[in-house]
Amino acid sequence: MFLPTTKEEMTALGWHELDVILISGDSYIDSPYSGVTVIGKVLQKAGFRVGIIAQPDITSDVDISRLGEPTLFWGVTGGTVDSMVANYTATLRKRRSDDFTPGGENNRRPDRAVIAYTNLIKRFFKNSRPIVLGGIEASLRRVTHYDYWTDKLRAPVLFDSKADYILYGMAETSTVELARSFKEKKSPLSIRGLCYLAKSAPEGYIALPSYEECVTDHSAFTKMYHLFYQNNDPISAKGLAQQKGDRYFVQNPPALTLTQPQLDKIYSLTYERDQHPYYEKQGSVKTLETIRFSISTHRGCYGECNFCAIAVHEGRTVASRSEASILAEAEAFTKHPKFKGIINDLGGPTANMYAIECSKKLHNGACSDKRCLFPDICPVLKIDHNPQVDLLTKVRQIPGIKKVFVGSGIRYDMVLADKQNGLTYLKEIVAHHTSGQLKVAPEHADPYVLKMMGKPTVGSLLKFKKMFEKLTYEAGKDQYLTYYLIAAYPGSSDREMKQLKEFVTTKLHLTPEQVQVFTPTPSTYASVMYYTEKDPFTGETIFVEKNTARKVSQKELIAKPAATGTSKTESLRTPKPENGYANKSRPQRRPR
Ligand code: SF4
Known part of the structure; x- marks a missing residue:
């Protein structure tokens, strides 16, 4: 069964509101190869009501308001590919085609999609529910990073996007934990795989060279990256903190690697292995030929x-x-x-x-x-x-x-x-x-x-x-x-x-x-x-x-x-x- 994409589909399920709404830079393909689909299905299996809005129009509220506001949080991903990689060639020319967009024309994925979608939500939902970033774009831009498209270092994407959290890496378990913490009104800040901004660094977390130090000193950036890379193993990693201005980007240790039964369970969920009919009307997606x-x-x-x-x-x-x-x-x-x-x-x-x-x-x-x-x-x-x-x-x-x-x-x-x-x-x-x-x-x-x-x-x-x-x-x-x-x-x-x-x-x-x-x-x-x-x-x-x-x-x-x-x-x-x-x-x- 597809996750709902319209009010009519919600009503058919007997749902008047959703707990979580997922926004994606890809079309909605119900497949275990689509990260946003897997997250949606895992949340649904855990008892949450989840809907998806794929490739929303960022110039109006037509798409973003289609399902109302979720009771718990918005989940935002740029899609299976970083939007800048998806939109530009290595020689910085605009790509014409997109294998994850209906019809194949590259005309629906905004640059820096997680920032664009966060802005879109904030524009039409004042004091919105928490916005949680996930997927490859947010995950790989979570700490200070080199951005080829502007040829400079960019700050952790939470500073630029004004979203509330990032769940990085493979986030099935941490997403369910986060949804439960919101539902039970508990603090989510100890959840593995979570990043957030804070006024101070938590005790025991490794202090990375600050964003400002990285920008002014190449060796500080290299040192930061080594520490970041070395603290990526679920068993040995420590939490990390990076200062920018008067705030800190905080990264909890990664989510534990899924056990074989956990992994098997994810793949035993039901997937349609097709594009959702709502989006299929707009054209077929090329990637389905391979991943179906x-x-x-x-x-x-x-x-x-x-x-x-x-x-x-x-x-x-x-x-x-x-x-x-x-x-x-x-x-x-x-x-x-x-x-x-x-x-x-x-x-x-x-x-x-x-x-x-x-x-x-x-x-x-x-x-x-x-x-x-x-x-x-x-x-x-x-x-x-x-x-x-x-x-x-x-x-x-x-x-x-x-x-x-x-x-x-x-x-x-x-x-x-x-x-x-x-x-x-x-x-x-x-x-x-x-x-x-x-x-x-x-x-x-x-x-x-x-x-x-x-x-x-x-x-x-x-x-x-x-x-x-x-x-x-x-x-x-x-x-x-x-x-x-x-x-x-x-x-x-x-x-x-x-x-x-x-x-x-x-x-x-x-x-x-x-x-x-x-x-x-x-x-x-x-x-x-x-x-x-x-x-x-x-x-x-x-x-x-x-x-x-x-x-x-x-x-x-x-x-x-x-x-x-x-x-x-x-x-x-x-x-x-x-x-x-x-x-x-x-x-x-x-x-x-
Ligand atoms: S993790 Fe295992 S295989 Fe890899 S370098 Fe260490 S000892 Fe060798």
């Missing part, structure tokens, strides 16, 4: 690529669903009238992290002084692809399922590190789960740039490529690897791009047609590098290309057809949406 029949097997990522915000938003701990829960979802597909037997993706932020996690991390929290996969795979992480092989085999054997693709990227260094089952896993992928192209993300080939990215060296890529091609040949298939590459990343000049060109021509034997120009997205190490022009880990100065024309020329150095012949032309295509993150969100969510 895809399955999210896990959350979180310990890849920690420096340009990616997944570790900050979803956490470094991978939480996996049970096999039974995933099989039940796949079986339910076979009863859906629109299902044609194809599962577009069975994966997560990185497909092959399913059911692989470090036991030490699960007890003590993620290490603050080292990473799980970079520069080498940590020996404590026991990589075993066997549960994934079992899962894939069982899903494709369900009657009514013809094909199961792994559309999410896979981490090739993990496949190589699994001496027992890595080869078997890749054999399965090659034989049964690749739809012509398998996505991998080397991103670059130059060792220095790869170090700045936190990515593995090309040695493991070439070994993986050899394995993939051999298995593909043996399986009699016509399929190949798709490589994602980035131009103009911090540390990359024309010289490094020429080296990359040499590598893809002589080692990968292809000529890329599309390469992505780097976008520094909020709250990533890469954006700290871009802003400070320093390596945040060593303090060394790094070259950063900031001129738009020269960024494009870096891209053209590799993306143009080669003068000499190559054996195959490869399209480094813009990826399809992955787990709800449309192609425009690639800087935030990419295959590892």
